[in-house]
Amino acid sequence: MDSINDLSFERAFEELDTIVAKLESGELSLEDSVTLYERGRLLSAHCQALLDQAELRVQQLADDGSLRPL
Amino acid sequence: MFNTSNTTKTVTELTAHIRTVIESDPLLQGVWVSGEVSNMTRAASGHWYFTLKDATAQLKCVMWKSAAQRQTITPRDGDAIEVYGHISLYEPRGDYQFYADRVRPVGMGDLFLRFEELKARLNAEGLFDPARKRPIPSVIQRIGVVTSPDAAAFQDIQNVLRRRLPTAEIVISPTQVQGNEAPPQIVRALERIVTYGAVDVILLIRGGGSLEDLWCFNDERVARAVSDSSIPIVTGVGHEIDFTIVDFVSDYRAPTPSAAAEVISQRSIEVIRAELTDLQHNLTQVIHNQIDQRREQLDDYARTMAYNSPLAHVRVMRQRIDTLNARLTREQRRQVQLLRERVTAKTAALTAADPRAILKRGYAIITTADGARIDSVEAAPIGTPLLIQLADGEIIARSEGTPQDGLYQRPLI
Numbered sequence: 001m002d003s004i005n006d007l008s009f010e011r012a013f014e015e016l017d018t019i020v021a022k023l024e025s026g027e028l029s030l031e032d033s034v035t036l037y038e039r040g041r042l043l044s045a046h047c048q049a050l051l052d053q054a055e056l057r058v059q060q061l062a063d064d065g066s067l068r069p070l
Numbered sequence: 071m072f073n074t075s076n077t078t079k080t081v082t083e084l085t086a087h088i089r090t091v092i093e094s095d096p097l098l099q100g101v102w103v104s105g106e107v108s109n110m111t112r113a114a115s116g117h118w119y120f121t122l123k124d125a126t127a128q129l130k131c132v133m134w135k136s137a138a139q140r141q142t143i144t145p146r147d148g149d150a151i152e153v154y155g156h157i158s159l160y161e162p163r164g165d166y167q168f169y170a171d172r173v174r175p176v177g178m179g180d181l182f183l184r185f186e187e188l189k190a191r192l193n194a195e196g197l198f199d200p201a202r203k204r205p206i207p208s209v210i211q212r213i214g215v216v217t218s219p220d221a222a223a224f225q226d227i228q229n230v231l232r233r234r235l236p237t238a239e240i241v242i243s244p245t246q247v248q249g250n251e252a253p254p255q256i257v258r259a260l261e262r263i264v265t266y267g268a269v270d271v272i273l274l275i276r277g278g279g280s281l282e283d284l285w286c287f288n289d290e291r292v293a294r295a296v297s298d299s300s301i302p303i304v305t306g307v308g309h310e311i312d313f314t315i316v317d318f319v320s321d322y323r324a325p326t327p328s329a330a331a332e333v334i335s336q337r338s339i340e341v342i343r344a345e346l347t348d349l350q351h352n353l354t355q356v357i358h359n360q361i362d363q364r365r366e367q368l369d370d371y372a373r374t375m376a377y378n379s380p381l382a383h384v385r386v387m388r389q390r391i392d393t394l395n396a397r398l399t400r401e402q403r404r405q406v407q408l409l410r411e412r413v414t415a416k417t418a419a420l421t422a423a424d425p426r427a428i429l430k431r432g433y434a435i436i437t438t439a440d441g442a443r444i445d446s447v448e449a450a451p452i453g454t455p456l457l458i459q460l461a462d463g464e465i466i467a468r469s470e471g472t473p474q475d476g477l478y479q480r481p482l483i
Binding site for chain 2: 008009013014016024033034040059065
């Protein structure tokens with residue numbers, strides 16, 4: 001699993017969504033459930049933090065494919 | 071016929087005749103007419119009503135919804151336009167009207183023909199096919215924007231996105247959006263962003279302007295670049311009433327740049343926050359449910375196990391053993407008792423048979439000196455040494471023979 005702090009909001013949210021669905025399926029061992037739950041909590045906190053500091057980023061794409069802030 | 075007749079006609083009959091005259095004149099049945107638009111009304115029904123006028127005359131016009139929907143431009147009051155259609159009579163009011171079928175801006179006749187030709191050709195190729203249109207992703211992280219960085223439209227979409235989707239990131243691929251140079255530039259800007267690739271959706275936008283200003287979005291090269299894009303494209307070109315070729319080709323046509331930004335940010339930050347809260351709630355709920363469920367299961371198992379425990383068998387067996395033990399003990403006691411009784415009986419019998427008891431009653435056992443029992447008179451002739459055992463000891467004697475009558479008193483045995 002990826003380090004949570006490196007995940008984009010959308011990746012983190014998607015994974016959180018998947019985790020909840022997996023837990024809801026009820027097909028996991030209790031140990032796996034708890035592990036997943038703990039990761040879910042971390043993902044959820046990460047999402048909240050990203051939302052709180054979200055600020056629209058605008059970059060310009062140059063002909064050579066490089067990005068620079070606008 | 072009316073010239074030579076004196077017959078009076080009804081209004082209906084005369085009106086019907088006028089209508090016949092109008093409708094049999096080829097010029098009135100298919101003609102381009104130019105003028106300035108006034109009293110433009112777009113009715114709720116979708117029909118258009120307007121008046122076309124010049125310095126000295128005016129013409130009432132109507133365009134039915136079916137035709138209005140096909141038009142590239144929507145006339146506004148004051149626009150100089152050319153309209154194609156036919157004249158007919160609206161009998162209930164006695165008005166003649168121009169029934170418009172096509173509308174184009176004045177002086178752009180050739181351009182419009184080319185527009186219509188291109189539109190028809192691309193449509194025939196299937197480029198407008200609804201089946202080709204891809205859905206806008208519901209989760210959008212990076213947004214490619216193809217427009218001029220200096221355009222007001224670019225500011226507009228940033229305002230919308232800053233408010234609604236600040237988690238997103240904009241990558242602008244800059245281009246001119248008007249003039250002759252615009253079409254190849256737009257194509258290059260599109261190719262640049264598609265090659266870059268790391269965006270979820272592309273906004274191709276330009277603010278409102280004159281028809282000439284927007285014309286680059288009717289360019290075939292631009293239309294094909296939009297069609298070739300591997301990333302979904304939302305167009306927002308001009309105002310609500312402006313339709314360009316790229317609008318037909320794109321995956322989604324928004325009426326304005328701001329609307330394009332709104333369309334891709336329907337899952338706005340409020341929605342995301344709500345979803346996140348729901349997810350957190352579900353997460354906690356689910357794990358608690360699971361733990362509760364397992365705890366219940368565990369309790370069940372514990373009960374079942376207690377019920378089926380070997381201990382229970384042990385208890386049962388122990389009980390049986392206890393029962394058996396009790397029976398055994400009882401039986402044993404009985405047996406002992408029985409034996410004891412028999413021993414007592416035997417002891418009594420033995421006691422009864424004890425020769426010493428006989429001796430105590432006064433009897434004696436007489437043997438010879440070598441211990442042979444004397445049980446006959448013949449065994450003890452005169453002179454035989456005798457050992458007489460009594461209860462408290464022995465005495466020795468010698469046989470005197472059988473007794474003479476009257477000399478010995480005999481006790482009763």
